[in-house]
Amino acid sequence: MRHTFSCIDGHTCGNPCRVVTGGAPELNGESLADFRQDFLQNHDWVRQGLMFEPRGHDVMSGVILYPPKRSDCDIGYLFIETSGCLPMCGHDTIGATTYAIEEGLVSPHVPGKLAIETPAGRVDAEYSVKEGHVEEVRIFNVASYLHVSDLAVEVEGIGKLTFDIAYGGNFYAIIEPQENWAGLDAQSPSELVGLSQKVRKAIQEVTEPVHLEDPRIKGVSHVMWCDSPRSEQADARNAVFYGDKAIDRSPCGTGSSARMAQLFARGTLKCGDHFVHESIIGTLYNCKVESVGKIGEILCIYPSIGGWSRITGHNTIYIDDRDPFAHGFQLS
Numbered sequence: 517m518r519h520t521f522s523c524i525d526g527h528t529c530g531n532p533c534r535v536v537t538g539g540a541p542e543l544n545g546e547s548l549a550d551f552r553q554d555f556l557q558n559h560d561w562v563r564q565g566l567m568f569e570p571r572g573h574d575v576m577s578g579v580i581l582y583p584p585k586r587s588d589c590d591i592g593y594l595f596i597e598t599s600g601c602l603p604m605c606g607h608d609t610i611g612a613t614t615y616a617i618e619e620g621l622v623s624p625h626v627p628g629k630l631a632i633e634t635p636a637g638r639v640d641a642e643y644s645v646k647e648g649h650v651e652e653v654r655i656f657n658v659a660s661y662l663h664v665s666d667l668a669v670e671v672e673g674i675g676k677l678t679f680d681i682a683y684g685g686n687f688y689a690i691i692e693p694q695e696n697w698a699g700l701d702a703q704s705p706s707e708l709v710g711l712s713q714k715v716r717k718a719i720q721e722v723t724e725p726v727h728l729e730d731p732r733i734k735g736v737s738h739v740m741w742c743d744s745p746r747s748e749q750a751d752a753r754n755a756v757f758y759g760d761k762a763i764d765r766s767p768c769g770t771g772s773s774a775r776m777a778q779l780f781a782r783g784t785l786k787c788g789d790h791f792v793h794e795s796i797i798g799t800l801y802n803c804k805v806e807s808v809g810k811i812g813e814i815l816c817i818y819p820s821i822g823g824w825s826r827i828t829g830h831n832t833i834y835i836d837d838r839d840p841f842a843h844g845f846q847l848s
Contacts, residue, residue: 528825529799530765533611534578552635568844574761579612589633598759604636604685606769614825661816662781684773712757750794767793
């Protein structure tokens, strides 16, 4: 049997975004969070086939569009990438919103605003249009918070590394320059990938953070390496490791949210502050601490992230059961 998927390909500030507009499986559940569980249990071959080689690559990431289950939302986003089916993804939200508006795939209840149901909860987006093209999307992300600070692991060939864990839609191990890590300029991207693999494995062996309100969201899947900016416009720079070999080319939306939550907890950022985050390739997200709240007894922030995305083409992708690589492959 040949399965056909209609896709729009593009990138957000340099990181790939493949949006699936047709051919996706019907999912069961009362929310996008339920959809995520059904997808992981019964349809993950779709993610593998579309994200892994030979149809994707080590950095591939994307969104499957669904009608929302919530009555207060315009559209639903199910996030897929090489590392799995994420609760939330910032760069993909910016990308999918751009493509959906430019291609006329959604009719927002309020022009210039899009209410999105994600597995992590409702995320709102504001967008500006010029001559038929979306110039910028600002997403208002889920509650983000510092989970724990000053943890340490021993890493083979490196020694002790100290890190914080923060949540911004996914859990991030946040590592800043220290005695055994000199910063982003001391390593090539390929060297950083190798180090990240060791570090994430060491971290996962000692801790598994669980979301305070949704126990289905757990574990450290991403490692954020932080440094001072190169751009005069930026406040900080980062390189986020995800999947098995991927470094985010964008400044990372949920990562920027987690970083702001960490800095807020330290007192470096306060409510209303702007924060410009620079990626490994020099692209920027214009972020802001929009408001402050609580999850249980823990103080959290509600961040926004502003960025841009561009369509690179339309793609009809086949996953043919006769193909020995129908479900894709990855090189170790």
